[in-house]
Amino acid sequence: MxxxxxxxxxxxxxxxxxxxxxxxxxxxxxxxxxxxxxxxxxxxxxxxxxxxxxxxxxxxxxxxxxxxxxxxxxxxxxxxxxxxxxxxxxxxLKESTQSIEAVTVTAGNFAAGDKHKASVMKSRDIYTTAGSLGSITGALNTLPGTQQANDDGRLLVRGGEAYETKTVIDGVLAGKPYYSKVPDVPTRGRFSPSLFSGVMFNTGGYSAEYGQALSSVLVLESNDLFTEDVLSLSLMSLGAEANITETWKNNSISILGSYINMAAYYGMVKTKFDWEKPTEAGSASIIYRHKTKTNGMLKAYFTADVGETRFKTNGGVDDIWYTTESKNNNYYGNITYRQPLNDNTSIKAGVSITIDNPDITYASQHIRNRETNSESRAMLIHELGDGIKLRYGVSNTLTDYSQTYRAHPDSSDFNPQFQDFLSGAFAESQLQLSGNMALSTGVRYEYSSLLKRSSLAPRLGMAVATGKRSQISASYGHFYQNPHPDELKFSSDLNFERATHYILGYQTGSMDERFFRIESYYKKYSQLVKYDGQELYDAEYYNNTGSGEAIGLDLFWRDNESIKFLEYWLSYSYIDTHRKYKSFDFRAQPGFVSNHNFSAVGKYWISAVRCLLGGTYWIASGRNWYENTSNGKITHPGDVTHELNLNLSHITQVFGNQTIIHLSLSNALGSKNVYGYQQSPVRKSDGASVYLPITNDIQQFAFIGIFITLK
Incomplete structure (x- = not known):
């Protein structure tokens, strides 16, 4: 003891x-x-x-x-x-760059979706923004940097044409993101917003991961593994849609189908066309997702759509009408895979293929295209310590294009075709130098087998915090793109088109409360394709001597806090842009550009009746249009255009099933907008051209939809 x-x-x-x-x-x-x-x-x-x-x-x-x-x-x-x-x-103690207030490079970027901390728009905003009609593009067109172009329907960003914006899904190319565009009628995107959990809309200065886009990149991130079975049905005034999702351990499969027919609607309202075959379209999709045991994700997505429309338009001469007909079969698929290799390294890889077969008749012209776009890419991501991330990867893109063109039923066929293998490689670093400063550097290399040319594109971004919730952000970069197929089909002895971006912005506030952003930019275009407008078929008349520039200012304000149950945002864009390209022999403002664009979007939740009331008002200054004369092109200024769109969504139950009843009215004020004038395919008896006003095909558009979740 x-x-x-x-x-x-x-x-x-x-x-x-x-x-x-x-x-x-x-x-x-x-x-x-x-x-x-x-x-x-x-x-x-x-x-x-x-x-x-x-x-x-x-x-x-x-x-x-x-x-x-x-x-x-x-x-x-x-x-x-x-x-x-x-x-x-x-x-x-040294500041951690992984702290919640760490600054990030945001110049040129708009995040949308619930996964992004800096989301300017949430996923539901795409559906609930009045006037969007469930289109991703329709909602994004309320953000600064875009053009309100109801006659087009595609993304037109900071002075760039629609083909200058590329769309990628889970990192791989979606070659034809819009339905075929025909004169007189706006198009819309092929992909449903419900497929995606996030959207990254880059208005400029985008990552070196992506190439072949002079203006911007739209990055869509699809939903991951579903954990619950879903059966939903949508009944609409234009057709119907069904969705079924089945889940089992670490797997899910979704099957979607839709059918649209405008015949009944066109029979009740007045349009500017004589419809011989109202728009009819159908689509089907299948999506498979598998979560690996080591927290990886395999996704496979395949979709197909078919559509047909035919209508007559008054040619503006002696009551002569001409016919426009469009038939289109489109197929898209991708398989993507991401997998962590260890605590600090992960891999992302994917392949995609787009097959597009538009068949268009426009007056006497008949155009049938066959285009295949296929892309494969792989990327490694390394987290090297606190605030250091490296990304590098390779890609290969195949474009196989052929066309059958007949100018008149009695003329012979013209059959241009080309094939291009575009090889790319990139390396990029993201450095959190401190909690107050971030730096992004990158470089992209590309080689085109068709052009037999290569490009090297540096990218640089930097951000500095000026307060707890405010920062200054800047981006710079070179961007290259192949000429448009409409030019490559005549001549492959061309160079990449090029744009250089300079972007400087400031933002402050919180997305969930109040947020303000101002951004200025300058884009310099060079090596644009130029040709003699009278010698379209002669390859010798094509060159890369075109040039241009765009300078602008974008403002954005969002407020979710000041008034209970009300959220709204305001956006304004100013742009001054001119190009000497294509058949222009002077520096012209592109005909799709308005110098001033303003949008106001509001949504108010009425809890007593479980309704969401929404409204969007936009106004844009007039666009120039150009008349071809014997003395060259003459510039004409356009008129101011504006529109008010309204919608109402009511949440209820039908036979015990959650149901949303959605009503929308486009152009509630009945504004008679003229977006410009286009040359008619019908000429006067003396050979003089006639120019027709570009207006909405329907003055006002009403939509009713009932969306029922059955399980």
């Missing part, structure tokens, strides 16, 4: 004599004391916190080699090995 008591007393005496004591001072890189830092000995319960002056004292009776740890939110953890005894340690 005495021996045991002696042993206990001995141990106590040793701990009383042989303890570890550390005193010191905690500061940041500016030498300022940090209050409340947690300082402790690793794997023990012994420690303390720094006082108001940053001083601390901690003790432990534990013997042997120890590790002193200092941790504080927003700073990198500090660790130092020490031995038993007394120590004086001054600790310098």
């Amino acid at each position: 005495k021996a045991v008591l002696f042993a206990i007393l001995f141990v106590i005496s040793v701990h009383l004599v042989a303890q570890t004591r550390v005193i010191g001072h905690v500061t940041n890189k500016k030498g300022e004391p940090i209050v409340g830092v947690n300082i402790f000995f690793k794997d023990t319960y012994d420690g303390g916190i720094s006082d108001i002056n940053g001083y601390f004292e901690v003790l432990t009776p534990t013997l042997g080699e120890l590790i002193l740890v200092a941790s504080f939110i927003g700073y990198k953890p500090f660790e130092q090995e020490i031995s038993t005894g007394d120590h004086h340690i001054d600790i310098l």
Whole structure:
């Protein structure tokens, strides 16, 4: 018993004599004391916190080699090995670039979707924005940097044509994201917003991961694995849509189908066309998702759509009408895979294919295209320590194009065709230099087998925090793109078209409360394709001597907090742009560009009746249009256009099933907008051209939909 008591007393005496004591001072890189830092000995319960002056004292009776740890939110953890005894340690804590307030490069980027912390728009905004009619493009056109072009329906970004914006799904190309465009009628996107959890809309200065886009890239991120079975039915005034999703362990499969027929609608309203075959279209999709045991994701998406329309238009001469007919079969598929290889490295890979077969008759002309776009790509992502990310990868894109063109039923066929293998490689770094500064650098290389030319495109982005929720962000980069197929089919002895982007912006606030953003940009175009308008079929008349520029200012304000149940955003864009390209022999403002664009979007939740009321008003300055005369092109200014769109969504139940009843009315004020004038295919008896006004095919458009979730 005495021996045991002696042993206990001995141990106590040793701990009383042989303890570890550390005193010191905690500061940041500016030498300022940090209050409340947690300082402790690793794997023990012994420690303390720094006082108001940053001083601390901690003790432990534990013997042997120890590790002193200092941790504080927003700073990198500090660790130092020490031995038993007394120590004086001054600790310098470095800011953690992974803190929640870390700045990120945002110049030129608009995030949309619930996965993005900086989302300007949420996923539901795409459906609930009045006037969007469930189109991703329709909702994005309320953001600054875009053109309100109801006569087109595609994304027109910062002075760029529609083909200058590329669409990618889960990182791989979607070659034909819109239905075939025919004169007089706007088109819309092929892909349903419900397929995607996130949208990254780059108005310029985009990542080196992507190429072949002079203006912008629209990045769509599809939904991951579904965890619940779903059966839904949509009954619309234009047709119907059904969706069924089945899930099992780490797998899900979705099958979607839709049918649209405008015959009944066109029979009730007045349009500017004489419809011989009202628009009829059908589509089917299948999506498979598999989550691997090591937290990877495999996705396979395949969709097909077919459509047909035929109508007559008044040619403007002696009551002569001409026919426009469009038939289109389109097929798209992709398989993508992402997988973490270890704690710091992951891989993303994918393949996609687009097969597009439009068959268009326009007056006497008959055009039948066969175009295949296929892309494969692979990318590695490395997290190298705190705030350092490296990404690099390769891609290969095949374009196989052929056309059968007949100018008149009695003329012979013209059969241009080409094939191009575009090889690409990129490397990019994202560096969080501190919690207040971020840097993004990258470079992209491409080689075209058709053009027999290569390009090297540097990219640079930087952001500096100016406050807790504010920052200045800037981007610079070179961007290259193959000439349009309408030009490559005549001549392949061309170079890449090129644009250089300079972007500077400031933003402040929180997306969930109030948010403000202002951004200026300058785009310089060079190597644009130019040709003699009278010699379209002669390859010798095509060259890359075209040039241009665009300078602009974008403003965006969103407020979700000031008025309960009300959220709204305002956007304004100013652009001054001119190009000397194509058949223009002078520097002209493209006919699809308005110098001023303003949009106001509002949504108000009426809880008493479970309704969401929405409205969108936009106004745009007039666009120039151009008349071809014997003395060259003559410029004509256009008129101001504007439109008010309204919608109402009511949440209810039908036979115990959650149901949404959606009503929308486009152009509620009945504005008679004229977006410009286009040359009629019908000429006067003396050979003079006739120009027809470009207007809405329907003055007002009403839509009713009932969306039922059956399980």
